[in-house]
Amino acid sequence: MSYQIDYLALAPELVIIATLIGVLILDLFLPRNQKYWTAVLSVIGVSLAAVPLVLLAVDGTTRSMFDGSYVVDTFALVLKGLFLVAGYLVLLMSVSYIESDRYYQGEYYFLLLSSILGSLVMASSRDLIVLFIGLELTTAPLFLLAGFRKGDAKSNEASLKYYILGVLSTALLLFGMSLLFGLTGEVQFDAVREKVAALGDSPALGVAVLLMLVGFGFKVSSVPFHFWAPDTYEGAPTPVTAYLSVNSKAAGFVAMLIVLYRAVPDAANYWAPALWLMAAFSMTWGNLSALRQRNIVRLLAYSSIAQAGFMMVPFASAAVAGADLTEAFSATVIYLAIYAVMNLGAFAVVIAVARKTGTGEIDGWAGLGSYSPRLGVLATAFFFSLAGIPPLAGWFAKFVMFRSVIIAGGVATVVLAVIAAVNTVIALYYYARITKAVWLDPAPAEAAGDRDARTSGSLRLALGISAVLTLVVGIFPAIVTVFGDASKVLGAAG
């Protein structure tokens, strides 16, 4: 056993740790009106954390630590890159939002950075314990962040619901993991897989796997474990909602897929049908509910439930058909990456528009295109990208999703593909409804908000980055296939 520590491999995590400690200390000494320096420090810290990531990527060697429990390979690197970029965008969105409402700025950034740290750890985890710690470090700060608007009853409700259901899911997840440990006596994924394969069929294994699946189901807000999502999304401060719907969902997804793919692929007869059902119901229920929403954030909540369903489709269909999971895994990771960019863009637009309309209702967006054409174009781009209309990035996500279904073949998968195809059309309806309000409806004479409100510089930057990525990825999707190729590394290693 060697416990030699590779500091370069850990550098991104170490930079984030240094930053969050720095933020806490800085917060102590800053006068009230200069607290925004904590935001600046956080942004710098997250940017700096990307530097060792690039160095590691250029180097390209797989670095394994702590007996193989913590691995920095290409797969971990691209995911860390994704989490950092998404975290960076959320930080940019937060700056003026958090400053304008006199939140506890230092604490806010401290918690957000902790959550980002958790997702970085999770991406490298190759055993159940590290994975659990990473995942919980990602979600636990969000219990607090969701309730950050202390004076607002909805925000309190958001926090409480998320907390109670989050703790429940954690308990289930942990229970499943402990059962799995009990059955195999191992925590490392590769070792677990060997033992599971030797174990053969066992009902206890089924219970363990399904309990874990339920736990993950809460984290990614898939039907029927989605009940917390709409209320929490609506009540939480909007940048936190963006973070919940992208980073924390992505972290949950990656954790779920790593476990299913690396640790218990041999128990697919238990989890595959369950995943199939979760995918089908998430898509359908999420979309149908989204049709009825009048509040933009609730609509995005249901849309993200439906998107979670789309993301499960490749894995569910490959597993049900007994096909190779590698393609499905890379399809899901590509989908996640594209979803992250376009959904963050959509939330950035929501934040910018909320300042102008002064309301969260979709009807309040009427005529946005006439008095703020740039935001109108951006809203159109992000929402149609979410709907999967070429040449915006979303089409490629849908494309790889359908592609992996067709690879798998078989009746159950064709049925799932048809459900997904029909859902694509349903989803278009409510995304198009937003653009209808923006361009086709006349602007009301009186607005609750200030139509001339300036969009802050940091928010502009966030909008710009996500817009450019959405368009460029849509035209040259080859860029994101690095995520897919990197995912195959995970399979090759095992």
Next chain:
Amino acid sequence: MDLINDWGLTVTVFLPLVGALLIGLVPKANEMAAKSIALVISVLTFLLSAVLAARFDFGRSDQYQFSVDTTWIESIGARYHVGLDGISLPMLLLSTFIVVLCVIYSWNHWEEPRNPKGFLLLMLILATGMNGTFVALDLVLFFIFFELVLLPMYFLIGIWGDKTPRRIPGFARESETRLYAAIKFFLFTLFGSAFMLLGFLSLYFKSGEAGAKTFDIPALTELASTNPGLFAGRYGWLVFGALFLGFAVKVPMWPLHTWLPDAHTAAPTVGSVLLAAILLKLGSYGFIRIALPILPEPAHTWAPAIGVLAVIGIIYGSLACLAQTDMKRLIAFSSVGHMGFVMLGIATLTEVGINAAIIGMVAHGLITGLLFFLAGSMAHRYHTRDMSRLGGNQKLIPILGGILGFTVMASLGLPGLAGFWGEFMSLLGSYNPLESLSTDLFRVLMVFGAIGTVLTAGYMLWMLQRVNLGEPSEEWLGHEFHDVDRYELAAWLPLIILIVAVGVYPHLVLGATSDAVTTLVDNAFGPGSAVQAVLGG
């Protein structure tokens, strides 16, 4: 001169997009600049496509010329592959040409809320989508261009469309026609193309069984004829069904046509013209370019069903026309009928039939495009499209009335004008369908199609009578109507000339297509083809 060979097609496709970007940079108040950019860009695009046509080697029209084939998305096997053959050439020319006319017509015809900048910008994006679809030789690329037309058309209908409130069955509130029509158009097409994409993907993976997996249309066509049976059986039947959904919605074939009357009626004039003249052709072009040559055996199985649906479309469209009061809606339903003839031609799987389909597509593009221009200009003057209030148009606006009379004659298939050839050849084709198809069935279809031509003549003349002839109603007494202005004339004259030219000398279109169609039919259905192998012929 290799520049044209290597870059000609790519520039023809993307020049309008560059134009759209330029228009995006112009301030909204400067309408003249936006219009000039749109005109220059669309004329340049048309000239470029004309140069391509001039340099096109008609002796080898069955081969792809000006091809470009480079990597695009390597990891999924999609390539940037474009090329032009005898089938796509007339469609590309039609597309670039109609866009120029639309820009000219738009010059002083703006529907509320005006905003020429936005309108022309969307129109140029639309042009890129249309041109791209006709030259794409890779299934993924085709899909992208096919979908690219949706967004601009959605906004053209939704923003500049008809603002009369309308009660939609099944909805509690009244909503404006444009809103309903725009989203209906979008949802229908997306529904079809989601399945089309599934079909494309399964072709890709199936092709791996006989070599390298590919999205390449020529390569897949080649595979289909060298490996009969690869894309056959139940698998082929399902894939053809998926493609059918995608293309048939766009054509539109009965019973998937219901979006069309709404979209056409609600769209602004130029939107209707582009929709009728080009967008509908994307569907029938897809059948000819992709579905038939790659899936000959399933096409053979599906052909009778397509034929029957096509004829139902002809009869249904004609009968629906007789029940219309709105002039634009009548023309829209007439499109369902005319596209029925196109699809009937395709369903015969013969050279005559497919040539009929292509010339029918071109003719319908010219004639119905012109009809929508006329209907739009009339609505612009009378502020109504209700045929019971119109009447005596010939007396009130003589030149416009004359052109309308001419176009109606062309539309009902008068010999000597463009509309005749499509209908005639399509009926001729169904007298003698592909040998292995049921001759009895297709002869019955031919009879019903012939009845359809009579009905077409009936409703067209009836419309002419109600709108153009007779005495003007008292409502218009004392109104001064200005006759055709020079922008209208500049947009319409070329169409009139072409309608006559194609009518008198159909070789203009058939000269380009016939070799390409012969090769297509020979490879797919001729002796030694997949179909003959499966049928044991």
